[in-house]
Amino acid sequence: MSHDDATLRPEFLPGPPERPTGPAVLRGLRRRCPNCGEAGVFDGYLKLHEACTACGEDLSHARADDGPAYLSILLTAKVMGTLQLFVYEWLQPSPWVMAGTFSVGVVAMALYLLPRFKGMIVGIQWAKRMHGF
Numbered sequence: 780m781s782h783d784d785a786t787l788r789p790e791f792l793p794g795p796p797e798r799p800t801g802p803a804v805l806r807g808l809r810r811r812c813p814n815c816g817e818a819g820v821f822d823g824y825l826k827l828h829e830a831c832t833a834c835g836e837d838l839s840h841a842r843a844d845d846g847p848a849y850l851s852i853l854l855t856a857k858v859m860g861t862l863q864l865f866v867y868e869w870l871q872p873s874p875w876v877m878a879g880t881f882s883v884g885v886v887a888m889a890l891y892l893l894p895r896f897k898g899m900i901v902g903i904q905w906a907k908r909m910h911g912f
Contacts, residue, residue, distance in 0.1 A: 800906040807902025808895050812836055814905065820898055827901065840911035841904055847896035855889045 803813040812818050818833035829839050863881050866872070905912045 795908060798906040798908070800903065803902035803906040804899050805902075807898035807900070810894055810898045812838075813902040820901060821894060825894055825897060836905075837912075838901065841901040842910050843897045843900040843904075846900050847893055850896045851889045851892040854892060855885055859885050859888060 802816070806813050806816040807820070809816075810820055812820050812831040812834060814831060814836040815834040818828075818831050820827060820831070820838060822828050827838050827841055830837050859881060862884075863877065867877065904910055
């Protein structure tokens with residue numbers, strides 16, 4: 780037996796079984812643990828618990844970085860920008876009314892989506908066994 784035997788190389792050994800991505804993503808969007816779906820995943824607005832309080836799943840490995848912010852901005856800009864064009868065409872409100880209402884709407888939508896997208900990214904990382912999960 781030589782060291783070049785393909786059956787002994789670690790990249791050909793079976794890895795851990797895959798986890799279902801769909802349920803993990805949906806649990807993350809609901810801000811729940813990607814493993815059990817019972818307990819909340821956040822300790823505050825965006826700070827993750829070190830571990831799930833229900834099942835004990837270690838969540839300290841999660842690294843969402845800037846992904847949730849990019850997704851929040853992308854979806855908020857698309858929805859609110861399109862809505863702004865339709866409102867202007869149909870109702871033609873004054874510029875101050877448009878600026879005031881859409882400023883509040885954009886901030887509210889972005890702040891609403893941010894923790895949900897972070898939970899979704901943590902769910903994807905958990906399902907794909909990224910960053911030590």
